[in-house]
Amino acid sequence: MNLAFRDIRHSLGRFLLTCFGLSLLLGVVLSMIGIYRGLVEDALTLARSPQADIWVVESGSRGPFAESSRIPGDTREAIARLHGITATGAVTYQSVEARHGGKALRLYVVGYEPDRLGGPRQIVAGRTIARSHYEMVADARTKLSLGDQVPLGRNTFTVVGLTENQVASGGDPLVYLSLRDSQELQFELAPPAARRAMAGNGVISTTDTVNAIIARVSPNVQPATVTAATQRWKHLAAMTQIEQENILTRSVVERARKQIGLFTAILLTVSAVIIALIIYTMTMDKLREIATLKLIGAPDRTIIGLIVQQALAMGVIGFAFGALLITAIKDYFPRRVILQPGDGVALAAAVIIVCVLASALGVRLALKVDPGEALKG
Amino acid sequence: MGSDKPQPLVETRTISKRFGEGDARVDALREVSLAVYPGEVVGLLGPSGSGKTTLLNVIGCIVEPNAGWMSLDGEVVYDEGWRRSDLRRLRLEKIGFIFQFHNLLPFLNCFDNVAIVLNLAGFTPLAARQRAIELLEYLEVGHRKDAFPAQLSGGEAQRVAIARALANRPRIILADEPTAALDSERAGIVMDLLRKVAAEQHAAVLAVTHDDKIYDRLDRVFDLRDGRLGEDHEPKVGGMT
Ligand SMILES: Nc1ncnc2c1ncn2[C@@H]1O[C@H](COP(=O)(O)OP(=O)(O)OP(=O)(O)O)[C@@H](O)[C@H]1O
Ligand SMILES: [Mg+2]
Numbered sequence: 001m002n003l004a005f006r007d008i009r010h011s012l013g014r015f016l017l018t019c020f021g022l023s024l025l026l027g028v029v030l031s032m033i034g035i036y037r038g039l040v041e042d043a044l045t046l047a048r049s050p051q052a053d054i055w056v057v058e059s060g061s062r063g064p065f066a067e068s069s070r071i072p073g074d075t076r077e078a079i080a081r082l083h084g085i086t087a088t089g090a091v092t093y094q095s096v097e098a099r100h101g102g103k104a105l106r107l108y109v110v111g112y113e114p115d116r117l118g119g120p121r122q123i124v125a126g127r128t129i130a131r132s133h134y135e136m137v138a139d140a141r142t143k144l145s146l147g148d149q150v151p152l153g154r155n156t157f158t159v160v161g162l163t164e165n166q167v168a169s170g171g172d173p174l175v176y177l178s179l180r181d182s183q184e185l186q187f188e189l190a191p192p193a194a195r196r197a198m199a200g201n202g203v204i205s206t207t208d209t210v211n212a213i214i215a216r217v218s219p220n221v222q223p224a225t226v227t228a229a230t231q232r233w234k235h236l237a238a239m240t241q242i243e244q245e246n247i248l249t250r251s252v253v254e255r256a257r258k259q260i261g262l263f264t265a266i267l268l269t270v271s272a273v274i275i276a277l278i279i280y281t282m283t284m285d286k287l288r289e290i291a292t293l294k295l296i297g298a299p300d301r302t303i304i305g306l307i308v309q310q311a312l313a314m315g316v317i318g319f320a321f322g323a324l325l326i327t328a329i330k331d332y333f334p335r336r337v338i339l340q341p342g343d344g345v346a347l348a349a350a351v352i353i354v355c356v357l358a359s360a361l362g363v364r365l366a367l368k369v370d371p372g373e374a375l376k377g
Numbered sequence: 378m379g380s381d382k383p384q385p386l387v388e389t390r391t392i393s394k395r396f397g398e399g400d401a402r403v404d405a406l407r408e409v410s411l412a413v414y415p416g417e418v419v420g421l422l423g424p425s426g427s428g429k430t431t432l433l434n435v436i437g438c439i440v441e442p443n444a445g446w447m448s449l450d451g452e453v454v455y456d457e458g459w460r461r462s463d464l465r466r467l468r469l470e471k472i473g474f475i476f477q478f479h480n481l482l483p484f485l486n487c488f489d490n491v492a493i494v495l496n497l498a499g500f501t502p503l504a505a506r507q508r509a510i511e512l513l514e515y516l517e518v519g520h521r522k523d524a525f526p527a528q529l530s531g532g533e534a535q536r537v538a539i540a541r542a543l544a545n546r547p548r549i550i551l552a553d554e555p556t557a558a559l560d561s562e563r564a565g566i567v568m569d570l571l572r573k574v575a576a577e578q579h580a581a582v583l584a585v586t587h588d589d590k591i592y593d594r595l596d597r598v599f600d601l602r603d604g605r606l607g608e609d610h611e612p613k614v615g616g617m618t
Contacts, residue, residue, distance in 0.1 A: 010484035292480050297469025372439045374480050
C-alpha cells in the first residue's frame with residue numbers, strides 16, 4: 001500500500017493546485033533560460049549566416065557589428081587574390097526604420113552581391129534576389145509577406161523571398177538587399193556632414209563603400225595565416241570567424257547576457273526556496289498522521305517514503321507541466337526562446353535535488369514527532 | 378512471585394512520571410507497580426487527571442517514564458541500550474491501542490486503515506485482506522469498509538479503530554475509554570469482543586473506563602488517585618443492571 005499515493009489521491013485537488021503553481025514557476029524559469037539561450041543564439045546568427053572563415057574590416061575597428069567599419073568595395077578583389085581564399089563577398093550592415101501598413105518597422109539591412117558570399121542562408125518561401133535593384137528578401141519576423149512593397153530611403157522594395165529566425169543581435173529582423181541598393185541607402189540615410197566627408201574623401205569613393213569583406217578559406221589553409229597576410233594593408237584589419245563570434249558574445253550582448261543570466265540565477269534561487277517551503281508545510285500539515293503511523297508501529301522508512309515520494313511527485317509533475325506549458329507558448333515570445341534538452345534535464349535534476357533536500361528537512365521534523373501527538377484531541 | 382501464577386504480560390515496578398518543572402511540575406504517576414496476566418480484562422478507574430492516560434501511554438511505549446522498571450510479554454523495555462526502534466517494534470507486534478479519539482488515518486478508507494497494520498506486520502496482501510474484512514464485519518462496520526474516516530459516525534470510527542487495534546493479534550490491548558462513543562448495546566459487544574480476544578489469544582486487556590455499564594465485564598479493577606495506585610479488587614457492581 002503506497003501511502004504517498006493514497007494521501008495524494010485523497011486530497012487530489014489541493015495537490016494538483018500546488019503542482020500547477022509550481023509548474024508556472026518552473027515554466028518561468030525554463031523560459032528565462034530559453035530567453036538567455038535565444039539571446040546568445042540571435043547574437044551569433046548574423047555573424048554565422050554567411051558561413052565565413054575570415055572577416056576583413058577597417059583597421060583599428062572591431063567591426064562590423066561591435067564598431068563601425070568602412071572600407072572600399074574593391075578591397076574584395078584584393079582579398080580574393082590571397083592564397084587559400086576560395087570565396088569572398090562584400091557586405092554592408094545597417095539598422096533602418098521603415099513604415100509598412102501604417103506601422104513602424106525596425107529592420108536590419110544586409111547588403112550583399114547576389115552571386116557572392118553574404119546572402120541569406122536558407123530561403124523558406126519565394127526566391128533569392130535575382131535582379132540587381134529593388135528586390136528584398138525579408139525574415140518572417142518582419143511579418144512581411146511575399147509581394148509586399150516596402151519603402152526604404154527613396155526607393156520601394158518588393159519582398160521576393162522569406163527567411164526564418166534571421167535577426168540581428170538587438171533582435172531586429174534581417175532584410176537582404178543587393179549590395180548596390182544597400183550602398184545607396186547608406187548614403188541617403190547618412191547625415192549630411194558625413195555624406196560630404198564621404199564624397200570629399202579621396203581614398204574611399206562616394207558609392208563603393210562596404211562595411212566588411214567576408215571570405216572562405218580552403219580547408220587545408222589555416223584562417224590565421226590568411227589574416228596575417230592581410231596585415232600588408234595598413235587600412236585593413238582581419239579576424240577569424242571565432243574572433244568575430246567572441247566579439248559578439250563578449251561585448252555586443254555581454255550586458256544583456258549578464259543581466260538575464262543573473263536574473264535566471266535569482267529565479268532559480270527563489271524557486272528552490274519556494275519548493276522547499278511547500279514541501280516543509282506539506283510535512284507540517286501531516287504531523288498528526290505521521291504520529292498516528294508511529295503509534296501503530298510504522299517504521300521510519302514508511303514515514304520517510306511518504307514524505308520523499310510526495311515531494312518527488314510534486315517536483316516531477318510540476319516540472320513536466322511547466323515544460324509542456326512553455327513549449328506550447330514559446331513561439332509567442334517577441335524574441336527567440338530556445339529550449340535545449342540539456343537545459344531541461346539540468347533544471348529537472350536541480351528540481352529533484354531541491355525536492356530531496358527539502359524533504360530531508362521535513363523528514364528530520366517528522367522523525368522527531370512523538371507518537372503521543374496523535375492522541376491529543 | 379508465586380510459582381503457581383503464569384508470567385505477567387504487563388508488569389511495572391515503581392514507575393514514576395512527571396511533567397514540567399518547578400511550580401508547573403505535575404507528578405502524573407508515583408511509583409506505580411502492577412501486573413496483568415494473560416487472559417485478564419482489567420479496569421483502570423480514577424477521577425479526571427489522576428494519571429490513567431499517562432499510565433496507558435507509558436505501558437504502550439509512547440511516553441518514557443522518569444523512573445521505574447517495566448516488562449512487556451517477558452521483554453524488559455527500558456533495559457540498558459534500549460532504542461527507539463525497539464519501542465516501535467513493541468507497539469507493532471505486542472500492543473493494540475484503542476483510544477478515546479479514534480486516530481484513524483484520514484487519507485485511507487476503513488479497510489486500508491486496518492490493512493496497513495497487517496501490511497506493516499508482514500501479512501501477504503490476501504491474508505491481510507481476509508483478516509481486515511473479517512474484523513470489520515465482526516465489529517459490524519463491514520458495510521462501511523470503503524468509507525473514509527471523515528464519513529463515519531463517532532461510534533463507527535471507534536469500531537474501525539478497534540478493528541485496527543486487534544488486527545495484528547496483539548497480546549496487550551490498551552484501551553482508553555473504548556466505549557465512550559458507543560451506545561450501551563454496542564459497548565457491551567465491544568467488551569465481549571475484548572473478553573473473547575483475551576481468552577482466545579491469551580491477551581491482557583487494560584481498559585480505562587468511567588462506564589459503569591461495563592464493570593461486570595472486568596476481572597479486576599485498579600484505582601488510581603493523584604498518580605498513586607491503590608490495591609486491586611473485584612469490580613464493585615453498584616448501580617448497574
Ligand atoms: N504532556 C503533558 N504535559 C504536562 N502535563 C501532562 C501531560 N499529560 C498529562 N499531564 C498531566 O498529568 C496528569 C495526569 O493526566 P492524565 O491525562 O493521565 O489524566 P487522566 O486520568 O487520563 O484524566 P481524564 O480522566 O480526564 O482523561 C494531569 O494533571 C495532566 O494535566
Ligand atoms: Mg485520560
